[in-house]
Amino acid sequence: MTAVLGVCSYTHDSAAALLIDGHLVGFVEEERLSQVKHTKDYPRLAVEWLLKRADITPQEIDAVAYNFSGPRYLKAVPRAISLLTSGETRSRAVPRAHGFATVATRTMRRRQALGRMFPRARVRTLAHHRAHQMYAFAASGLPEAAVLIVDSLGETQTTTIAHGRQPVPGRPTVRTLHAVEDPASLGYVYGAVTEHLGWRRGDEEGTVMALAGVGDPARFRSLFARAIRTTPTAFTVDSSVFPPRTLQPGAVRVTPRFVAATCPPRAADEPVEQVHCDLAAALQERTEDVLLHLARMARRLTGSSRLCVGGGVAANCVGIGRIIEEGLFDQVFVPPAPGDSGTAIGASAAVHVSTAQQPLSGIAGECYLGPSWSSPILDWARWPGLQVRRLSEDRASFLAEQLARGLIIGLFQGRVEAGPRALGNRSILASSMSEGVVDRLNAEVKFREPFRPFAPVVPAERAAEYFSLGQDAPFMSMASRVTAKAREQIPAVVHANGTARVQTVTPTQNPFLHAVLNAFALRTGVPVLINTSLNVKGKPICGTPEMALDCLMDSGLDALLLEDWWIAK
Template identity: 60%
Template sequence: MSPFSRLATHQAPVVLGLCSGTHDSSAALIADGTLVGLVEEERLNGDKHTRAYPRQAVTWLLDQAGLKPAQVTHVAYNHSPLRYLAAAPASLRWLAHPAAVPRAFPRARSCTQVWLNSRARMRAFQTHFPAAHVTAVEHHLTHALYALAAGTNILGGRNEVAVLVTDSLGETATTTITHARLRPGGRVDLDRRLTLTDPASLGYVYGAVTLHLGWRRTDEEGTVMALAALGDPARFRDLFRRAIPITSTGFGVDVRLFPLRVLSSRWPRVSPAFAAETCPPRAPGAPVEQVHADLAAALQERTEQVMVHLARRARKLTGARVLAVGGGVAMNCVSIGKICEQAGFEQVTVPPSPGDAGTSAGAALAVHRAVTGRLPAGVAGASYLGPDYPSMDLPVHPRPGLTAIQVASPEMMLARRLAEGQIVGLFRGRLEAGPRALGHRSILASPLLPGVVERLNARIKYREEFRPFAPMVLASVADDYFTLGQPSPFMSMASGVTDLTREAMPSIVHVNGTARVQTVNPDAEPFVARVLAAFAAITGHPVLINTSLNVKGQPICGTPDMALDCLTGTGMDALLLEDWWVAKTTAAPLGDSEPGTTSKEES
């Protein structure tokens, strides 16, 4: 029986989607047939990758919609507990595999424990929303629906879409390919064409190597991706060919090198054999050696090869000419860039929040579709889905050592200061969904000035010097600077660069010759587009460095207090907080010298 069969038909369901109890807790709300918002709890509670129930996110979403908990008709959970229960006895088949025997029973027990934990969460949801139907949704369905719905605006009007989801694990699935047909009125037909199951997991392998190299799994895979550009993949190429064999249907993973998964962090994810063939585990903070870069390079190369193979497989299985990609591995922007170049699709899209935080929206979409027969409005192209603070009022000194003035032309002020070489935080409008800052919770800098990347890494982001910084560019002139040849509004694709970019702004070009670009359309983000245009009027180039408003290890700043703390705790020069220019007291004075500005007392 379908998990949706008991859902009552409702003219206007209020659907709350939840990701809770696992990493990247979040909530999403659909009301009156429209996505109200998608909010990651970490942006409000300050705990990166928090597992906590998304209490603050839920509260904001209901307040935004003018609803009370008793008015929620459906709660959608982003996992299906019964699938974990079914995985427990299935784990015992690994008793026939000599390398996996020690893990077969622990794996079965861990699956049972996850089933119990998930059921307990669903019971807790019911107590929060006693009038609601609480429904479990298959994890990969949540990824697929969100990736599809978020990208329909840039898929060229195509009504047939291939959807590729690749992550670490969703119940038992790790990779799925779905053929989606978009119908009039928001209706969509889904036909699952391929499901690969654990242990064939790209996300598991990438996370395991990230941990082996001394960085945090589920958090710092991007650091390993950046390090890969400094390495030689040939050193460990054969190892990864054996570890991740490509097959006619997909790929596999050798459990002799990456042991059978047990759903507990206490179990190692690489084998002694893997360490013997590569290097000992690197301690966090230890020097990064060439062997580490070479290992990262071979991992990244194999990941790209597998992802392109899966994308080509999706094209063959569906016949679609456009592709939507979701799941945690979709955050590997270099792999997405390779898919754009090599897989033969006309357009490729990745949602703003491809990882688990986005599955709260995907779960809500699934239940809304089951109840109404259609997807809601407000999802396509939407990334600014969280809280904003439009009526903020600041004192002259919001923190010791800071001075605030209200600005009449904030885009001109920001563009001018960036052109002068300042590094400025930007906190304006609704909070972005997903791991990339898209101009609402960003740190901006000029890509034209020498030393800016070094300043950003050493004095502001406090991160490894080999990590690159991404550019944003006006979409209308993106082809002058980048070779991607398609929109990238959510900064999810690595693109090649033109000679103009290499000559004028080498600071945004990574060692591998790419840049993770965000294309800015004035219709989607008018303020940032005006800043880019103003910067171009001064410098000749509508391109800025855009990195997230945070420091390493902390979530993107979701509240004004977090943003002010980031300013005071880093080497940023200033912060544009809504229409308030907040600068350090030791900075050059503003006011009379800056047209269009007033102090708080003057306003």
């Protein structure tokens, strides 16, 4: 037996994955168990669950794969000297060199700490983008593809283009063809503007993407065209607008020139004004332009007609949708966990492929990878005032009937999803035709901004009736234009920009959710539901029954279907 533990930890979105003889036993983000969103703590609960599931001890782990390489940060230290030549960047030179050297040292110490936890294991550190690349490609199951990774920072890299090949199933290889180094970083810029607009950097970039749909990009278009210039080798970021990062807490990420050209920073509790909407729209438009430029580079460098996209910026579903619309590729794939948490899988896969002969399995096309609670034993007294009964009838038909009546219902079934999207196992479902459902979901259930849209879920075989994407979207990672039928029947899921972040479902992928959709269609004539994550703003997706019941009690949910338990207020 060969056991490889993949770990994402100490930065944000901690997670763990375990391979036994090349098979993915499981994967889960620590926040789904600890209830601390985007936690950077060592994923203790995730690792404990994985070891229990595999029935092994820490002493039986052969290798630990960590998703960062400390020495690689040191490349930025001598390069920081070049900042001294410009008056605009001179003050950042020493802090940048110090910050990258400090993080390099911390990362190497973290490797040592992991070694002490698993005394028989060899701890392998991987270049961050290699872990992203391996996961994005291995999860696709494709025999060959271009691989584009775009994030904020991986050691010193921010963007890489690679070519993935899998001549033998389960034995993927990925070769980097081009890399972009910091300070040219799309993720850094998007996070900086997110923070300037009053939302949490590294958490609420999706809110800014949604805000962009109600703004006019023309107001700040020229600013972003100057600030992020495309070049034959990718793009550059103007340091007079976005100063080079220092990796030190509290460092400002926009310059006075940016503030003067746009607006003062918005506090989180201040109202959202048109200038904020327009700034978000210009940022989003330029992000899409640069992503499209990078996709063209990937097509040219690899010659591939397929594209896999990973990294935090791959969560920008509108940008992914634009790449698809451009028609550069026959197929575009984004894994269910494109951000850093997914690198736990990528790191373990890369180590396994380089050290063992067994093929990888359990990764391609998989998203339901975390814990399940098939028979939860709960002390119902903790949640007084609930009506609880165990269902004996057809659960899918029962749930569809309640949704057709206009109820907003939490769904907790099967294994926890990987990644930031609820895909039918830890979801909140609602009718896409109920009047005022979006306002009610935002104001009373999710407690979030009124301009935020909600995603539709549809059987894959009927998706073309409502969405023009032209390919499956099983992980809710792509925004699609909608058809006239969608505008007429389900306007609640159409955002102000005319798109919807659709999830397509097959009976193989999620039999229960597919059955619910068909049962709902029998009652209403429409096979589309609203699907959003089982949580409220600021909280992680509910990974445990206790978290789901707390969500029911603390929000405007009407009821919760917890496996075969129907729980209503």
